[in-house]
Amino acid sequence: MTPDGAAHPAVTGAAGASPGRQRVVAVVPLRDGSSGKSRLATVLDPAERSRLIATLARHVVRTLLASGSVERVLVVTSDPRFTWRALGSLVEPVPPPMDDAPPTVTGTPAGGDGDSAEGDGPGRLQIVLQPASRPGLNAALDVGREIVASLADPAGQGAGGTAVRSVRLLVAHADLPALTTDDVEALLAEDAPVVVATDRTRSGTNLLALDAEAPFTFRFGVGSLEAHLAEAELRGVRAVVVQRTGTAVDLDTLDDWSELPSDVRARDDLADLHAAMDRARRG
Ligand SMILES: Nc1nc2c(ncn2[C@@H]2O[C@H](COP(=O)(O)OP(=O)(O)OP(=O)(O)O)[C@@H](O)[C@H]2O)c(=O)[nH]1
Numbered sequence: 445m446t447p448d449g450a451a452h453p454a455v456t457g458a459a460g461a462s463p464g465r466q467r468v469v470a471v472v473p474l475r476d477g478s479s480g481k482s483r484l485a486t487v488l489d490p491a492e493r494s495r496l497i498a499t500l501a502r503h504v505v506r507t508l509l510a511s512g513s514v515e516r517v518l519v520v521t522s523d524p525r526f527t528w529r530a531l532g533s534l535v536e537p538v539p540p541p542m543d544d545a546p547p548t549v550t551g552t553p554a555g556g557d558g559d560s561a562e563g564d565g566p567g568r569l570q571i572v573l574q575p576a577s578r579p580g581l582n583a584a585l586d587v588g589r590e591i592v593a594s595l596a597d598p599a600g601q602g603a604g605g606t607a608v609r610s611v612r613l614l615v616a617h618a619d620l621p622a623l624t625t626d627d628v629e630a631l632l633a634e635d636a637p638v639v640v641a642t643d644r645t646r647s648g649t650n651l652l653a654l655d656a657e658a659p660f661t662f663r664f665g666v667g668s669l670e671a672h673l674a675e676a677e678l679r680g681v682r683a684v685v686v687q688r689t690g691t692a693v694d695l696d697t698l699d700d701w702s703e704l705p706s707d708v709r710a711r712d713d714l715a716d717l718h719a720a721m722d723r724a725r726r727g
């Protein structure tokens with residue numbers, strides 16, 4: 445793995461987007477509270493896996509909400525009840541609308557821990573139902589992207605008539621225990637239309653930044669780093685690859701647990717899983 449802070453241009457070409465004045469909306473896919481972390485099923489019982497899914501998602505969403513550049517966070521899930529239970533402590537609930545608006549649950553960040561930015565409006569966190577008719581990770585992200593694209597100002601004008609470019613979409617997986625606000629800001633500061641934050645084996649994609657309205661097919665799954673770079677090339681846009689500790693380390697396997705920085709492994713929110721993981725790791 446490369447040292448923190450090192451970003452690695454992988455593909456170069458035409459001038460890229462400058463993130464300058466773009467609004468940024470994060471989309472976090474979170475399938476449910478039971479089927480995920482299946483590669484840890486031999487180590488953790490179902491209740492522990494569910495707790496791990498919730499803990500990791502809380503960390504990622506809290507980090508995104510605390511990142512100064514992120515305007516709002518949409519969590520796309522097929523289990524809004526679990527997701528609300530997992531994330532509700534991060535926000536002051538705002539009652540969902542009574543009319544036939546889309547099935548979202550919104551809230552504004554809870555104060556008290558210094559995480560919420562000044563001037564937060566209602567609905568900085570939205571929980572979005574992934575319809576059963578659109579299953580899978582890539583489809584979940586399409587659902588999120590459609591909502592994000594609808595937030596773009598069609599006239600290209602922000603408050604006070606200043607020019608505002610289209611919305612920047614930041615996809616972030618919900619299982620990145622070492623993600624920091626510095627990681628998020630570093631990714632968003634990359635000057636390229638497509639930014640891929642790869643995993644520690646340099647094969648997958650843990651985060652992806654791109655313009656919400658740019659034509660681009662999500663290709664998450666096995667070998668998604670190469671697939672996303674190929675997709676960018678196909679679309680004729682420049683892509684850069686970023687690999688930082690906080691963006692690279694997800695938590696799918698026992699090996700991932702071993703690769704976590706020791707301060708992350710020791711964190712309070714992972715404490716109750718520590719014993720189970722370490723026991724399994726020792727065999
Ligand atoms: N909404 C939604 N999220 C998904 C779906 N599949 C995966 N995800 C999320 O995408 C992220 C990356 O998924 P994986 O790395 O496969 O994680 P996982 O499903 O928890 O783990 P495994 O069971 O080991 O595959 C996690 O935040 C998942 O919750 C899906 O079909 N719908």
Ligand SMILES: C=C(OP(=O)(O)O)C(=O)O
Pocket residue numbers: 581643647648649650663664665666667668669694696
């Ligand atoms: C879905 C992906 O991640 P994971 O390997 O964590 O399943 C991916 O990298 O595209």
